[in-house]
Amino acid sequence: LQRETDRLVRLSNDLLFLARLDAAPLSWMPEQINLSDLLGAVIDQSRIVAEQKSITVNTHMPASVPITGVADHLIRLFLNVLDNAVKYTHAGGQVTVTARGSRAEVIVTIQDSGPGIAPDHLPHLFERFYRVERGRGSDTGGSGLGLAIAYQIARAHSGSIRVESKPGAGSSFIVTLPLAPEA
Ligand code: ATP
Ligand code: MG
DSSP states (O other): HHHHHHHHHHHHHHHHHHHHHHHHHHOOEEEEEHHHHHHHHHHHHHHHHHHHTTTTEEEESSSSEEEOOHHHHHHHHHHHHHHHHHHHHHHHHHEEEEEESEEEEEEEEEESSOOOOOOHHHHHHTTTTOOOOOGTTTTTTOOOOOOHHHHHHHTTTTEEEEEEOOOOEEEEEEEEEEBBBOO
């Protein structure tokens, strides 16, 4: 009962968040953010679960990646993607987070050594309630909103998220965000 209640509380929070984002995508207060610091904090949090599964989390990023955005929302975006990487990767696997800045944007790749995703699922992954293993019951406990939320947050920051994956060859989620204009 406790587990089911937790799941329903999370579901209603996620739905509320999406509804708010749909209604008012531009009504937030953007802040100056160092994306490397933000990613570092998100990764530290994911490590707690990763360590329980003996999954190694590697990071490659520059010390400073200045962007403009809503920190709470960006944390939510990257937590959702990292949560998936850790959740769907087998014990003993690897997750690697890389941030690479170019002239106008930063590209963050979250790569895992998990099972990968078949090509027919890839176009639907960012749809609300879409789950690849929906027929297998609720063993991994999600509702299929995590990536839909990540997609909306990336878009609201004038960025994007996409996936590259092959069954048996792991998955890479690639988030692109505009860099803050130089002062
Ligand atoms: P929620 O995030 O709401 O708890 P969820 O994880 O099932 O539930 P999404 O995060 O939206 O939902 O992901 C959608 C589906 O995409 C997942 O159910 C899973 O099948 C697949 N998926 C996502 N990330 C990965 C990954 N790194 N490796 C393999 N499959 C993945
Ligand atoms: Mg998820």
